[in-house]
Amino acid sequence: MDRNQAKHREIDYMPWITKAEIEIHEQEQIQQRLAETYSCSFGKNCFVSPQAIFFPDAFQMGDRSYIAGGAIVRNTSLSMGADCSINSYAVVTGKVSMGDGVRIASHASIYGFNHGYETTHQPIFKQPCTSKGIHIGDDVWIGANVVILDGVRIGSHSIIAAGAIVTKDVPDYSIVGGNPAKVIRSRLNNEAPLNSDKQPIEKKLQNFGNKVKEQLDPLLRHYLVSTPNETFFQDRPGFKRTARAYCDAVEIAALFNVLPPGWTKEELIVKLQSFQDSSTGLLPDPWSPPDATLYEPHLLSDHLSRYHLLAVGYALEVLGASLLHPIHVVENMSTEQLYTKLESLPWDNNAWSCGDWIDSYATGLYLNLKHFESKKRPDDLFGWLQTHVSRTSGLWGLPTDAETWLQPVNGFYRLTRATYAQFDIPLPYPDKTIDTVLAHSRDQQFFRFDHLNACNVLDVVHPLWLCLKQTDYRKEEIKEWAKRHLEKVLDFWVDERGFSFQLVQQESTGLQGTEMWLSIIFLLADVCGISQHVGYRPKGVHRIEAPLSLSSIQS
Known part of the structure; x- marks a missing residue:
């Protein structure tokens, strides 16, 4: 040899x-x-x-x-x-x-x-x-x-x-x-x-929550821009203006039941309401408007116009207000049009975008029911979802060769957030969902600690949190996953700046990353049964309460 x-x-x-x-x-x-x-x-x-x-x-x-x-x-x-x-x-x-x-x-x-x-x-x-x-x-x-x-x-x-x-x-x-x-x-x-110098996680959470509260005002002022003509929020200094930045500032402040600095409640309400198009009810971003040649508002074709139903709609609710107009394009969509659209979505290779579309459509239904006395229930939507969910994975959509379960898992969060969670409806197959989501949570392509971003962690912890409302299946394993991530995420807070969307890129802190990670920390703690130590509770898009029970809506 x-x-x-x-x-x-x-x-x-x-x-x-x-x-x-x-x-x-x-x-x-x-x-x-x-x-x-x-x-x-x-x-x-x-x-x-x-x-x-x-x-x-x-x-x-x-x-x-x-x-x-x-x-x-x-x-x-x-x-x-x-x-x-x-x-x-x-x-x-x-x-x-x-x-x-x-x-x-x-x-x-x-x-x-x-x-x-x-x-x-x-x-x-x-x-x-x-x-x-x-x-x-x-x-x-x-x-x-x-x-x-x-x-x-x-x-x-x-x-x-x-x-x-x-x-x-x-x-x-x-x-x-x-x-x-x-x-x-x-x-x-x-x-x-x-x-002996290692603090229990409960104490670390309490200290963290106190620190965020103490630093809230200088943090939000860091993202506040004042000119002779106006005052506005930016996600990051020098970053392109967005409608979402106002909403993230409102929700971060609302964690501690205060308003963001530089604004009165009335000024914020007027500003957020001004983003709505009265003819469609949608909210296109004035700094990133949809391409006029491709825009089909009756099909909710523009991502930002859709997403602002969540961001602006919920931020206004945090402020005790609502949009000025119903979401007409959702109210006017027939069941036949809805099913045609759902069938045309790219479930085999981009399940996240499918969940995103359903999230926005279902939120439009919710806002119309809650604030505009609509009689249009989401029964047809739930009927389609119940007959298209996979009995083996507990999800909608298919994994891909390049990203494995990333698309269906992330799409599951967006889809269920506005449907099953928002209307207080049990999930179809929570045990199967847990198996699939936990398998995805071990994918080192997305869950190495030097590679974590807020979307991928949120899109795992919220489905697991939602499933645990129905079952104790693999609960201890879920709690261990949550605790391990909780211990590490807390260390990436940047004083008076918050979190970066990409966790380790601490030089890129912003309002979006801060709002998302603060909500994620609460959910991770809640899965572990220790969220009472955090000292705040998510508001707006990431609130954990079901805002409207479907059983309370008359047919």
């Missing part, structure tokens, strides 16, 4: 050793072939040995993670965070999710499914399998020959001793061992000095 062959064998079974360019190139080819064959996504600097047995159903791998030669990954919906490892001859099968820094030693077996055995009148192998799934938190060491059974949650920072058989949940910071595995001791017992 020559030197190159020997080195190649070392890399397959010890992937942590330094890799030469030839192996890096080989990995790129291997991962590309796997992505073409299976539903896979890979982070940066990953390694999958060609000697591994790899037959996944769905798979996401975080940065710097690896699967060594001889490992068996089969019939699994597996998501791995960053810096995870599955070593030689380990077996992973069924529904399994890992946080960051999970290390699985050789010959461990992780079974995220179980054989049915409810009846004695049929052989076990003919009875249906079940899958509750296994969730492994961050920074977990799973020793050699460990067996973890379906339905178990392994808490973060835990150690599973070699040979343990884990049949029950493991608390955070635990060392467990034996058959069946039991807690031997907590890792925190000897670490009080090391962690």
Whole structure:
């Protein structure tokens, strides 16, 4: 055997050793072939040995993670965070999710499914399998020959001793061992000095909310522009003017029940109402007007004209007012026209834009019902939605090769925000939705912490929050995801400037990013059951109350 062959064998079974360019190139080819064959996504600097047995159903791998030669990954919906490892001859099968820094030693077996055995009148192998799934938190060491059974949650920072058989949940910071595995001791017992300066998340939230309140006035003044002729808000200094900037300023101030500086309530109401076109009821942006040759207001063709139904409509409600005119184009759209439009939307490759259209249309219905005594109910819209939702994913629309579930998940948020959430209607398949959204939340293409933006996080946490109103399915896993993101997002606040839409780009703070992340923080905290410590509550577009129950509207 020559030197190159020997080195190649070392890399397959010890992937942590330094890799030469030839192996890096080989990995790129291997991962590309796997992505073409299976539903896979890979982070940066990953390694999958060609000697591994790899037959996944769905798979996401975080940065710097690896699967060594001889490992068996089969019939699994597996998501791995960053810096995870599955070593030689380990077996992973069924529904399994890992946080960051999970290390699985050789010959461990992780079974995220179980054989049915409810009846004695049929052989076990003919009875249906079940899958509750296994969730492994961050920074977990799973020793050699460990067996973890379906339905178990392994808490973060835990150690599973070699040979343990884990049949029950493991608390955070635990060392467990034996058959069946039991807690031997907590890792925190000897670490009080090391962690004594770490604040509980509840205290961090309270301090954060107080800080935002104290800095509210200088923050909003930073985005306020005064000239001899007028005063207005900009999303960012020097940025193009938008109608939305006024609305974001109103909603940020309303978190603490105050008005943005430089304006009276009456002045703000008049300004926001002035954006509406009385003939259509829509609100085109005066600084980015729609192309007159393409504009079809009766079909809500212009994105900004539609979105301002939300931004301006809700901001006016925060101020105790409303638009001056009904949304005529929504009121006048027949069921036949509605269904024709819905069928024509690009559900197979741009489900977000489909959700965006429905969000605006349904908000138009809501505003007409709430403020203009309309009798037009959204029954036809809900009828179409109920018959077009996927029973397997719980969403509308299809994943794409380039973005996997991003489009349907983000579209689900926009669609359900204005329909099921706004009119207080139960979701069709909340458990299926949770499965799909959680799988998407592990996609390192969108959920690396150096790559987070407000839309992608909001479009995961709000659907999960909404689903938890109906079910406790995978609740602990959802809470752990929310807490992990909550801990990190709080650190990106910029004093007297707020948040950037792209979280790590702290030099680009703005009103939109600030308003969205403040709402996201509340939702993350609410999922964890600790939102009372934040000290504010979202208003306007991101309010969490259902403003109009469909059951209260007469037919």
